[in-house]
Amino acid sequence: MTSAPALEQPVSTAESAEPELPTPVVAPESLSVKFNDVGRAFGGRTVLRNVTMTVNPGEVVAILGASGCGKSTLLRAVGGLDVGFTGELLIGDRAVSRYDERTAVGFQEPRLxxxxxxxxxxxxxxxxxxxxxxxxxxxxxxxxxxxxxxxxxxxxxxxxxxxxxxxxxxxxxxxxPGVLLLDEPFGALDALTRLKMQDLLMDVHASTGTTVLLVTHDVNEAMQLADRILLLGCPDSDPAEGATVKSLVTVPGTRPRNRASQDLARLGSQLYAGLGVDSH
Amino acid sequence: MTTTLATQSAPPRRAKSLPGGRILIGAAVPLLIVGVWWLVTGPLNLFTATQLPAPQSVIEAGVGLLDGGALFAHVGVSVQRVLLGFLFGAAAGLLLGSLLGLSRIADGLLHPTVGAFRAVPSLAWVPLILLWVGIGEDGKVLLIAIGAFFPVFTSVHSALRHVDPHLVEAGRAFGYHGTRLLTAVQLPAVVPPVFSGLRLALAQSWLFLVAAELLASSEGLGFLLIESQNNGRVDRLLLAIVLLAILGKITDALLGVIERKALKTWA
Incomplete structure (x- = not known):
């Protein structure tokens, strides 16, 4: 008997109050997502181009951008809902397949x-x-x-x-799922319900550890939930060129973050500027 | 998809004041009609028996036909024709409607043709059926099947075409395809419109039954109609009409019971 198997969860002493720990409902193997020069055009109109980045296993990455800049398109490509993209897209070490079973999608509408x-x-x-x-x-x-x-x-x-x-x-x-894909899942909810859902998502992530890609147009939501924020946008000079990665920032601090923090406020105005909105 | 709905418990069931109260309310107008009918034929004597016989003479006519067993024979043969025609027509409508509703290739290939056939008023087929099939049982059932086919075909086809693509995509995203997708998402989604199509088809079946029996027959309610007209038996004529109303209503109600069961499970 040497060391415990690497995959085994660290177990506290038997006397510790077990019910207080969040039960891991799903213990997925969190998977990485690698975008390598991913692009997408619809009938000659380029929507997305040259997206290259790696999402680490267990990481929460928010995809932020103005309406129609290809956020959902990128997410749908990861889920295998849309296979018309160019470039390379790996989940773990295998290319994404049609309706990839390693991913699961939470749509903007509940679609029940x-x-x-x-x-x-x-x-x-x-x-x-x-x-x-x-x-x-x-x-x-x-x-x-x-x-x-x-x-x-x-x-x-x-x-x-x-x-x-x-x-x-x-x-x-x-x-x-190894990768949970959420497409503006809280977009249609009222402000209060939205905050509660954000807390729920944090709980879910804490207990499952799954990789999360979250599409949102809400800067505060992105800063509250994500480890990193991927800002998509078109170059100001020529919007017809299609959207690409404008910036990829690491959000300071750890969840749950203080919504009033100075660092977040600074990051917020930076992101708003990136979205082309004056933050005042 | 609906977005927000207030949470609430199911609305409280309306307390029934009378068992079968709905049936009593529904029977009020027919009883009133019979009352007025009796009034104008009996006490007021506004019509002669050849114009409008009294309700009791219609009942007597029914009892008279009951004696020789003729009434049961007429009713039985008509119901059989309607049910057979409806079953064949509805089955064909379900099959072809599903095929064209689910397969884009089949739809592109066949829908214009089916649409052209649908544009032909169904009774226009009568002379052709007479020539090719004859107006025996087969011809009659065929005519009724044609009448039942199109409402079912149209409702199944258009319902399958219009299944919420969001739901279908969600089903696919969770690994459903082919038959599993069909039974989990597409078929349940079309249950309500398909039942409206079926009820319409049943009404059409009765319509085409009478058309077929008026043309040529030796038994059945349509035959009773035309025979009574020829013999001046207005009482029997009215009896046939009342029977058609009752039978049509009963078959529709039976289908309605099945529909409610299906909607409870699927909608």
Missing amino acids: LPWRSIRRNIELGLPRDLEKSAGKARVDELLDLVGLSDRAHLRPREISGGMAQRASLARALARQ
């Missing part, structure tokens, strides 16, 4: 099946080869994680927008 209960909607995200009992246990845990256990039997139209978005997040987590 209206005829299925919340529980059955979350089941939709389970991997196909998972045993029934294991699947049920995982859905139970996810329902608990997103706080919907007592609404599991309801249909999507019977719950609020915020709850629907939580169900959508749980569905994405059900397949234990």
Whole structure:
């Protein structure tokens, strides 16, 4: 007996109060995402070009940019929802495939099946080869994680927008993705619900450790949630050239960050300037 | 997709004041009509028996036909024709509608042709059916099937074409494709419009039944209509009409029960 297996989670002493630790609902192998000169054109119109960067396993990267600058296009390429891009895109060490099963997408709209209960909607995200009992246990845990256990039997139209978005997040987590892709998931929510959802996402990330790519147009949300922020934009000289990486910044501090911090305020005005907005 | 909906428990069920209260309310107007009918034929004597026989003579006509078993034969054969025609027509409509609704190639290839056939008023097929199939049982069932086919085809086809692409993409993103995608997302999404198509098709089936039986038949409710007209038996004529109304309503209600069950599961 030498050392413990490298993958094993560090276990505290047996006497420690176990229930206080967040239960790892999903223990995925977080995967890296490598963009190598990724571009995308729709019918001759270049939307994205020359995107090169690496997202480390377990990292949260926010993709920030003005409307229509190709944020979602980049995210859809990672999820294999759109395979028309140029360049090279690796998840882990394998190229992305059509509807890549190593990723899971949380869409801007919850996209729940209206005829299925919340529980059955979350089941939709389970991997196909998972045993029934294991699947049920995982859905139970996810329902608990997103706080919907007592609404599991309801249909999507019977719950609020915020709850629907939580169900959508749980569905994405059900397949234990190596990379979680979120496309402005909180964009349609009211300000208060949005803050709660951001906290939930931080909890989820803390307990799963999955890599997260988060598309957003909200500077504060990006600064609150991300380790790094990828700012996409077009060159001011010629917007028709297509968007590319304008800057890639590391957000100072660790989560949860103080929303009133000076450093964040400075970074914020820098990002707003990058988005072409006067920060006053 | 709807975005925000207030959370609330299901609306409280309206307390039923009377068991079967809805049926009683629904029966009020028909009873009133029968009452007025009785009034104008009996006590007021506004019509002669050849113009408008009294309700009781219609019932007597029914009882008279019941004696020889003729009434059951007429009703039985008509119901059989409608059900067979409806089943064949609806099945064909479901199949072809699904094929064209799901496959772009099949749609491009066949939809203009089906659309052209749909543009032909269905009764225009009658002379051709008479020549090719004859107006025996086969011809009648075929005509009813044609009547039932198009509403089902159109509703299935357009519903499948218009399944929310967001939902389909979400299904695909979670690894669903082919038959699994069809049964998990596409078919449940089209259940409500398909049932409206089926109910429309059933009504069409009764319409085409009468058309077929008026043309040529030796039994059935359409035959009862034309025979009573020829013999001046207005009482039997009215009986046939009342029976058509009742049978049409019953079959539609049965389909409605199945629809409610399906909507509970799928919608």
